[in-house]
Amino acid sequence: MAHPIAEDAPLRTAEPRVSFLNDPVKRGLLVQFVLLVLVVGFFAWIVTNTAENLQRANIASGFGFLDYRAGFDIAQSVVPYSQDASYGYALLVGFINTLVVAVLGVVIASFIGLLVGIGRLSSNWLVRQISTAYVETFRNIPPLLVIFFWYFGVLAVLPQPRDALSLGFGFSLSNRGMFTPRPLFEPAFWVVVAGFAVGIAMTVAFSAWARRKQMRTGQQTRVLPAALALIVGLPLVLFVLAGSPMSLEFPQQTRFNLVGGLQVKPEFIALMLALSIYTAAFIAEIVRAGILAVSHGQTEAAHSLGLRPGPTLRLIVIPQALRVIIPPLTSQYLNLTKNSSLAVAIGYPDLVSVGGTILNQTGQAVEIVIIWMAVYLGISLATSLFMNWFNRRVALVER
Amino acid sequence: MSDLQAQTDLYFVRRELAPPEPPPERTSGPVTWLRKNLFATPTDAVMTILALLFVAYALPGILEWALFKAVWDGADRTACLGDVGACWAFVKAKFPQFIYGRYPLEERWRVDIVFFLLAAGLIPMAIPAAPWKRFNLIFLMLVLPVVSFLLLTGGAFGLEEVETALWGGLLVTLVVSYIGIVVSLPLGILLALGRRSDLPAVRFFSIGFIELWRGVPLITVLFMASVMLPLFLPAGMNFNKLLRALIGVALFSSAYVAEVIRGGLQAIPKGQYEAARALGLGYWQMMRLIVLPQALKLVIPGIVNSFISLLKDTSLVYIIGLFDLLGIVRLNFSDANWATPETPATGLVFAALVFWIFCFGMSRYSQGLERRLNTGHKR
Secondary structure, three states: OOOOOOOOOOOOOOOOOOOHHHOHHHHHHHHHHHHHHHHHHHHHHHHHHHHHHHHHOOOOOOHHHHHOEOOOOOOOOOOOOOOOOEHHHHHHHHHHHHHHHHHHHHHHHHHHHHHHHHHHOOOOHHHHHHHHHHHHHHHOOOHHHHHHHHHHHHHOOOOOHHHOEEEEOOEEEEOOEEEEOEEEEOHHHHHHHHHHHHHHHHHHHHHHHHHHHHHHHOOOOOOHHHHHHHHHHHHHHHHHHOOOOEEEEOOEEOOOOEEOOEEEOHHHHHHHHHHHHHHHHHHHHHHHHHHHHOOHHHHHHHHHOOOOHHHHHHHHHHHHHHHHHHHHHHHHHHHHHHHHHHHHHOOOOOHHHHHHHHHHHHOOHHHHHHHHHHHHHHHHHHHHHHHHHHHHHHOOOOO | OHHHHHHHHOOOOOOOOOOOOOOOOOOOOHHHHHHHHOOOOHHHHHHHHHHHHHHHHHHHHHHHHHHHOOEOOOOOHHHHOOOOOOEHHHHHHHHHHHHHEOOOHHHHHHHHHHHHHHHHHHHHHHOOOOOOHHHHHHHHHHHHHHHHHHHHHOOOOOOOOOOHHHEOHHHHHHHHHHHHHHHHHHHHHHHHHHHOOOOHHHHHHHHHHHHHHHHOOHHHHHHHHHHHHHHHOOOOOOOOHHHHHHHHHHHHHHHHHHHHHHHHHHHOOHHHHHHHHHOOOOHHHHHHHHHHHHHHHHHHHHHHHHHHHHHHHHHHHHHHOOOEHHHHHHHHOOOOOOOOOOHHHHHHHHHHHHHHHHHHHHHHHHHHHHHHHOOOOOO
16 A cells, blocks of 8 residues: 655755764864874974974084085995085985996896796796795895895905905906906997997887888798897997907906906995895796786687797787786885895995985984985885886786 | 498408507606606706706705804804804804893893793694684784783883893894784774775875885884984983884884785775675774775785785894894804804804794795685686
């Protein structure tokens, strides 16, 4: 029996009366307001305390100290540096050192990681076991310990430079690090550099042409030989034509030391080895997971389309594996960059280590820590922006 | 009839035996195993030989150093001089220091009790069949930290006070990582919820907090904790070094735990949230009863992994002047009684072994857990 609705039934126009605290919108606003007050209050409290403490310690805040004379040495620097440079410049030198370690470390770690990651999936039992042992060993040891191991356990107990272990070709290893021949460039060397650049540009153009041709006619052109000829061959030819404008300065054995040549300090070697070996263990796992994530059907489908194993890997498996690999790989690269700050423990002059020295000399703790955080946050942000861009390029484009 | 006869004539009947096929390749036995796993293709064979050469080159040297030429006993450095391998005598002599640091000799039983309580709490927690998980968790997260604090610092119940400056070795490593875990788990849950909150201010602060800590290296955080915390506090209020490091480590790791838990929250289908709402549950009831139990279960392996990195990261407290296991090993390199060329490598290998046992154990546990929780989703 239908219940007729009376035409004149009062419509409920007024909102039901709810307590202020039970209205989700208002409560949300209240919660946010309280949080805002708490956070702002907390920061205000910190800032006033800091200002008072600094005043009591007679430390002028602000970044003015960056222009003062540094007055300390930096053992290793890519760019010229002297004690008379400013604190700001010293920090820049440290930052460049950080970048050098990070970039080299990323390259070496990726290389080892790729090898070991593929080795973990190898059908060869021995290779698989060795790779697994590598990953399980280094994943579970603190990176600082690995750095110490290389620095104190291996490099520090090598012989003195005068009985350095010779590795041939002017390379030698001693407790002062590795000595290598130093390339001396003559002015005409720019021709070779230019040739290299032209070679790369022409290779890019050539591969673009080859791809267009394949799209148009279906005919494939082999790019690799041409690329090799352009990138390696062209500079080589120019090098000979310009009359070999580069010579090598070999380190000379003197009574106590090696003179000349290029010296790679043990701090750098230890840091480099430790960071790349440690990070490679993680990269190997990421590579393995990425390859496993591409289902076997993809490989079979590629084979049934007539692709040989090489192109299958290059055109089918790797592009799909990269999708899975890139996000965690990015965070590993960032980890390596951040871990390079462990340099401070063995005295490699990176950003943190140089900053620490300045902090001890000037007492500008707040400013130094802010600079550190800003730089590392900047690196993190820049890397993740780049990797996100790259990730978007390789991401699956769905219908 | 003749038609049928003609048809049958077409059939061919073999009158003698066919030549026997060669026996099938063996599918078991050592030779087959070798052929399948080591010498399947020429490339494979080359790789095997290279790998064998590598093992033959590396393994004898390692074994000789660690075992055959190692020094096991000795009173001081003279035992480990000359052409010898690892100086285990050094580790043997310094072992108590590596475990307790400079904790007073007659008070070390307190540390032992704490280690025992930790094991007593962790072992049943790790065994799936063990009962009373809830009480176990409460014991680990609340009771144990308080009891350990009272026991280790002393100064109450007639226990002698022991300054934290005297703590060291494995004790500090475990204290820092354990407190880091206990603080970062709830803080991480709150931050993860905050990051997914509908309230813009809450979300903004959570994102800011998480990304700030995740973007900087732990060393700068520790430096900040050690040089800036005293500046942040009003005059007269001060923390000791260990507490400062603890604050830094806990905040740092809570940001990482928060990101892991966020992954779990995102994996819960929207229907679960809506169903909880439809039942009339409030936000906290929904999270506590419906969402978090599912989300946390999903990310336990990830959480354990971030605890592994936390344990490894505790070694950095050495840089701000605390002597954890690695720090105390490093400190002993300069002990004139034991300074030999082999001492650093031996001490570090020992420390590596201790870290490795803890981390490997945890990672195995998390893998086992992953397998156990994944039943039914296997492809």
